[in-house]
Amino acid sequence: MEILGTPIATIYLTTLIIAGALTLLFLFFGELFEGLGEALPIPFFSPTLILAFITFFSASGYIFEALLPISSLLIIFISIILSIFLVTLLNVFVLIPLSAAEESIAYREEDLKGRIGRVITSIPIDGYGEVVLEGKGGTISKSAVSFENLPIPYGTTILVIEIESGVLSVVPHEPFIK
Incomplete structure (x- = not known):
């Protein structure tokens, strides 16, 4: 089959190359287009899914044209069905879990109040040091000052009292034993 004098296999291959190049550009500059899906009234518009559909469609169309008589x-109908199926799988099993995982590792600074950590850079009087807080979500390293304006040496277990401008105010912590 030919469209405007061009073999359809050539159209599939050209579309595949263009979709691949756009996917690479989207990979590098995707942050610029991230709000595009939210700004349009179409709820399912996602540049990632559209580029994936075009890529799957053109790749399967090219392969089927070359291999199947x-x-x-x-072939166009089969490629559309296959592309919809693959894009659905991509969305359900990759993109949705990734977006949920991205939200689950985020934390608010207010959530750090009351956490226990360890000093990794000594905190001098009227100065800054560094502490590390370990938890289920990973390890967080933050700048810290002494809440009581006393020096806190390296390795001391600390308790976070408050957070101001991203800097933790901490005190030495001793476990309560009955």
Whole structure:
């Protein structure tokens, strides 16, 4: 089959190359287009899914044209069905879990109040040091000052009292034993 004098396999291959190049550009500059899906009234518009659909469609169309001796219209239909299926799998099993995982590792600074950590850079009087807080979500390293304006040496277990401008105010912590 030919469209405007060009073999359909050539159209598939050209579309595949262009979709691949756009995917690479989107990979590098995706932050610029991230709000595009939210700004449009179409709820399912996602540049990632559209580029994936075009890539799957053109790749399967090119492969089927080269390998299968069936009608080009049937190949187009099969490629559309296959692309919808693959994009659905990509969305359900990759993109949705990734977006949920991204939200789950985030923390608010207010959540750090009351946490126990360890000094990794000594905190001098009227100065800054560094502490590390370990938890289920990972390890967080933050700048810290002494809440009581006393020096706190390296390795001391600390308790976070408050947070101001991203800097933790801490005191030495001793476990309560009955």
